[in-house]
Amino acid sequence: MNLSFWLNGVYRHEEVEPDTMLLDFLREKGCYSVKCGCETSNCGLCTVLMDGKPVLSCSMLALRAEGKKIVTMEGMQKEAEEFGAFLADEGAEQCGFCNPGFIMNIFAMENELEDPTEEEIKEYLAGNLCRCSGFVGQTRSILKYLEYKKTKKREEAEE
Amino acid sequence: MSYVSKPVRKKDAMALVTGKPVFTNDLASKDCLIVKILRSPHANAWIEEIKTGTAKQVNGVVAVYTYKDVPRKRFTLAGQTYPELSPYDHYILDQRLRFVGDAVAIVAAETEAAAEKALKRIKVKYRVDEPVLDMHKAKDGKILVHPEEDWEAKIPVGADNKRNLCASGVEESGDVEKILGECKYTVDRTYHTKANQQAMMETFRTYCYKDYFGRLNVVSSTQVPFHVRRILGNALDIPSSKIRVIKPRIGGGFGAKQTAVTEIYPAFVTWMTGRPSKILYSRYESQICASPRHEMEIRVRAGADENGIVRALDVYTLSNAGAYGEHSPTTVGLSGHKSIALYRHTEAHRFAYDVVYTNVQAAGAYRGYGATQGIYAVESAINELAHMMKMDPVKLRELNMPMEGEPLPAYQDCITAPSCTMDQCMQRAKEMMNWDEKYPYKDMGNGKVRGVGVAMAMQGSSIAGIDVGGADMKLNEDGSYTLGLGCTDMGTGCDTILSQIAADCLETSIENIVVFGVDTDISPYDSGSYASATTYTTGMAVFQACQELRKKICALGAKMLEVNPEEVNFDGEFVFTDEEHKVSLKEVAIKGTCGNTQELQVTRTHCSPISPPPFMVGMAEVEVDKETGSVKVIDYAAVVDCGTPINPNLVRVQTEGGIVQGIGMALHEDVQYTEKGKIRNNSFMQYKIPSRLDIGDVRVEIRGSYEPSGPFGAKSIGELVINTPCPAIADAVYNATGVRVRELPITPEKVAMGILKQKLEK
Numbered sequence: 001m002n003l004s005f006w007l008n009g010v011y012r013h014e015e016v017e018p019d020t021m022l023l024d025f026l027r028e029k030g031c032y033s034v035k036c037g038c039e040t041s042n043c044g045l046c047t048v049l050m051d052g053k054p055v056l057s058c059s060m061l062a063l064r065a066e067g068k069k070i071v072t073m074e075g076m077q078k079e080a081e082e083f084g085a086f087l088a089d090e091g092a093e094q095c096g097f098c099n100p101g102f103i104m105n106i107f108a109m110e111n112e113l114e115d116p117t118e119e120e121i122k123e124y125l126a127g128n129l130c131r132c133s134g135f136v137g138q139t140r141s142i143l144k145y146l147e148y149k150k151t152k153k154r155e156e157a158e159e
Numbered sequence: 160m161s162y163v164s165k166p167v168r169k170k171d172a173m174a175l176v177t178g179k180p181v182f183t184n185d186l187a188s189k190d191c192l193i194v195k196i197l198r199s200p201h202a203n204a205w206i207e208e209i210k211t212g213t214a215k216q217v218n219g220v221v222a223v224y225t226y227k228d229v230p231r232k233r234f235t236l237a238g239q240t241y242p243e244l245s246p247y248d249h250y251i252l253d254q255r256l257r258f259v260g261d262a263v264a265i266v267a268a269e270t271e272a273a274a275e276k277a278l279k280r281i282k283v284k285y286r287v288d289e290p291v292l293d294m295h296k297a298k299d300g301k302i303l304v305h306p307e308e309d310w311e312a313k314i315p316v317g318a319d320n321k322r323n324l325c326a327s328g329v330e331e332s333g334d335v336e337k338i339l340g341e342c343k344y345t346v347d348r349t350y351h352t353k354a355n356q357q358a359m360m361e362t363f364r365t366y367c368y369k370d371y372f373g374r375l376n377v378v379s380s381t382q383v384p385f386h387v388r389r390i391l392g393n394a395l396d397i398p399s400s401k402i403r404v405i406k407p408r409i410g411g412g413f414g415a416k417q418t419a420v421t422e423i424y425p426a427f428v429t430w431m432t433g434r435p436s437k438i439l440y441s442r443y444e445s446q447i448c449a450s451p452r453h454e455m456e457i458r459v460r461a462g463a464d465e466n467g468i469v470r471a472l473d474v475y476t477l478s479n480a481g482a483y484g485e486h487s488p489t490t491v492g493l494s495g496h497k498s499i500a501l502y503r504h505t506e507a508h509r510f511a512y513d514v515v516y517t518n519v520q521a522a523g524a525y526r527g528y529g530a531t532q533g534i535y536a537v538e539s540a541i542n543e544l545a546h547m548m549k550m551d552p553v554k555l556r557e558l559n560m561p562m563e564g565e566p567l568p569a570y571q572d573c574i575t576a577p578s579c580t581m582d583q584c585m586q587r588a589k590e591m592m593n594w595d596e597k598y599p600y601k602d603m604g605n606g607k608v609r610g611v612g613v614a615m616a617m618q619g620s621s622i623a624g625i626d627v628g629g630a631d632m633k634l635n636e637d638g639s640y641t642l643g644l645g646c647t648d649m650g651t652g653c654d655t656i657l658s659q660i661a662a663d664c665l666e667t668s669i670e671n672i673v674v675f676g677v678d679t680d681i682s683p684y685d686s687g688s689y690a691s692a693t694t695y696t697t698g699m700a701v702f703q704a705c706q707e708l709r710k711k712i713c714a715l716g717a718k719m720l721e722v723n724p725e726e727v728n729f730d731g732e733f734v735f736t737d738e739e740h741k742v743s744l745k746e747v748a749i750k751g752t753c754g755n756t757q758e759l760q761v762t763r764t765h766c767s768p769i770s771p772p773p774f775m776v777g778m779a780e781v782e783v784d785k786e787t788g789s790v791k792v793i794d795y796a797a798v799v800d801c802g803t804p805i806n807p808n809l810v811r812v813q814t815e816g817g818i819v820q821g822i823g824m825a826l827h828e829d830v831q832y833t834e835k836g837k838i839r840n841n842s843f844m845q846y847k848i849p850s851r852l853d854i855g856d857v858r859v860e861i862r863g864s865y866e867p868s869g870p871f872g873a874k875s876i877g878e879l880v881i882n883t884p885c886p887a888i889a890d891a892v893y894n895a896t897g898v899r900v901r902e903l904p905i906t907p908e909k910v911a912m913g914i915l916k917q918k919l920e921k
Binding site for chain 2: 035039043045074080081085088089090091096099126129133134135
């Protein structure tokens, strides 16, 4: 079937089987940051943005992307580096396999929540599992990153 | 510039956080055949007939293999050094099926859909036999898991396949019965732990291809590339020289990938068809036919005198190997050796064990490797002893804990503790937890009650006298160095940690160290990353290789300066005799490539005759809902002695991660079977690993001793850190409610029923 959608800012026309999952389709198109950690929508590794909202690409048919804007980490390299530096400075990226889905959800959270508390952060990201870090280092990095973004915003406003 | 003890960012961090294609399945070529396995629906069955004709006719199917097609030569999947202690009890495919999920047939097809279709078309007639599912009934039972004549234990470990025994033994020192008889206080308790899954985020996966020499190239998510090479040689019955194993980035292992869970299947397909192939285990497969922790039931008898000195410990472990014996004879040892050793005054101890085969998923290596189970049991028994004596469990430990230079009973790999700050760890943990104020509990007045619990733990640093670490240090033409490694960074950060060691030894910048690993064709031999060995063992190999390379740099520099080698110095930038007479590292490096006969490359291998234990104290504060029995860990304070922390950030994250895995084991992660031996907890829906909402504060501090036998004084950290949560949380729950749960996980049901029972008894 035909599928027309935006992938990381580029409008594309693709052929896709009706039963292909968005996750498999995106990897086929070279978006290798999108990972599969379970098959039951539990782990959050396959999180991508669809029209700015986080979705689990393992549980969504590729055809659902029709007319939508899909963004994977391949399309947010600069932002990933910016947040990733904070994660890396805690050593909390560890094996890295869960990082892309987790980080994409942080970007979604930034869009959705203004100045979230630690509790709100944990709640928002509850669906992103990580077996290496025990989450505490991740939380430290998010808090530091949000503080940095706030300062940056304030400085920009002052200028 | 010094890097040791600095929180250096991991060298691969930016690739990981930006989602670069660095993992096995990102690298697999697109023309790979997809390999799938048909799995046994029965726990104990015999294939009477298997028809693959219609399966082979499916469009896109390239091959279907059954037990008739594979070599008839048994091997083990366990990644261990010679002499392999795990029994040779595996075929690639066998006519006998030993657990629900055992491999029946291999399908290789052009597409996943074709492979799935072919699986459905394989017709199997099974003779279904009664399984042995209960580990208590396995030893000397009528049903044998491995009755075959070609079963083989390579060395004597008390194994006997005709008795379902994978290993057994008794170790004794002193007269346990006599001393226990003299003790004023004794406890005799039995504890039960389950077969937890490592649940690393990247499931098991391997891809294979043949190269231009006709050799089998294996790219795999493994902790043990060199062992995989040997295992595949055994399994395929071909010389290992025809096999090359490459390890890319690994999405977590925790011991799971110390067993060659997936490699044999695509290796066989590619060897037979000549086509590249890959296998990706689903989470479902990773839950039902992988390599989890050994289920253990541990009976502990402990005795103390009226002053609180622990004088005798008697530990009996019944360990469930499951259907195959990977890591079974070895894991059980740690359940005694690394728990009894925590009590330095022990005058007599006995450690006996039986490891039995049953018709359930085979167990393997999981972080802690038996010590986790043993420490849960012994630390719980000691807590029960303290309560019986009406003594603060912290106080009891202060009287008995390991001390530097003091004995480590039952621990053969160091007679006394060469380095130990357990006392400081306890002191600091107490302050962090505000123990004296919080012990034993506080009723919150809202139906909730908070309790605190404590436990100590130790592990080893490598397998003494066996584990080998290798490092290859080379000076390149541009003055940079290449550090070739055979150990496997699986997210733990050893590529970075070992580069920090190298940079300090060579007095250069860490950016000047190129690190590479692992390719069995190129890398120096290394046992692999397990047994908490890498920083300690390979770190020492790096240290030694760097010292040797410095000598070579000096020798060539001296030649260029036309002086004797002993007259020069090297400061990382220049080889010099004085301010006037010097050559730069770069000049030496270039000289090394032109008219030179002296290689600027050193390979060093290291093995330590001892395994100095790292130590830690963990304290848990839990909040229990008396109505529902639900338990939440609101605070966890941990203080570790890992020797010198080469990278404090990575020590901390390892500790935090290990504690949270331990919390999962203590409270959530259960493995349950149906009557027919099928695992109920076969996805993340039913097998609940902790999410970020399930944990409260986890606070970690380091009180490192200095270990003389380790690089820059380092010991290990990786496994130690999973050992305290189970006993500490179990005692915190007891202190909060008076309910003692001796079977993990401590579920709300068990706590609520315990509270109810107390009420009824009143």
